[in-house]
Amino acid sequence: MTGRGRRELRPLSKKKKKKRERERERELRSEKMEGAKAAAGxxxxxxxxxxxxxxMQQHHHQSLRQRQQTERAKKDALRSAARLAGHLVEAVDGGVQELFVNEKRIELEARALLGTIARYRKQSDQWLAATNAVNSILKVCVLCCCPPFLLCSCLIRRFLHYYYVLLLLQNGCA
Structure with missing residues (x-):
């Protein structure tokens, strides 16, 4: 039954829907304007x-709220920055403190090494003096043409004397 008086219902296209919505909005706006004009006595x-x-009051309250939020955010940012700076300073101070401790330890070890070097130098000088003394005794004995038995006894006696003195020097008794 497709008569001329009857239309078939088809879904509306998107363009037509938007057009109808715009028309309704215009009608509502014009009604509001007319109502406002009529009431504008x-x-x-x-x-x-x-x-x-x-x-104006709403705008003022909103701007006050926004200003307070901005101030709060600024204060929070400053506190956070100060806290961060404090942590950074603590970390750097800890590292510097550790460096100073290491430097002191190295200085003490260097002093101990210098003392050991001085002690070894003194000992080597003493050994050189003792060997030079033994060498000079041998030269004197040979040059004096001492008989061999006197050479041996003289050499042994003087060597033992220098060796004894050397031991005393090493032990710090002399």
């Missing part, structure tokens, strides 16, 4: 002023 001025005053 002598009492409408007071309503307009109160609406403007209300809008």
């Amino acid at each position: 002598p009492a409408a001025g007071g309503q307009l002023e109160s609406a403007l005053l209300h809008i």
Whole structure:
């Protein structure tokens, strides 16, 4: 039954839907404007002023809230930056302190090594003196043409004397 008086219902296209919505919005706006114009008698001025005053108050409160949030955020950022700086200073101070401790330890070890070197130098000088003394005794004995038995006894006696003195020097008794 497809008569001429009857239309078949088809879904509307997107363009047509948007067009209808725009038309409805225009109608609603025009109705509001007409209602506002009709109400815009002598009492409408007071309503307009109160609406403007209300809008200004809202704007003022909103800007105050925003300013307070900004100040709070700034204070939080400053606190965080100060805390971070404190942690960084502590970390650097700890590293510097450790460096100073290591430096002191190295200085003490260097002094101990210098003392050991001085002691070894003194001992080597003493050994050189003893060997030079033995060498000079041998030269004297040979040059004096001492008989061999006197050479041996003289050499042994003087060598033992220098060796004894050397031992005393090494032990710090002399």
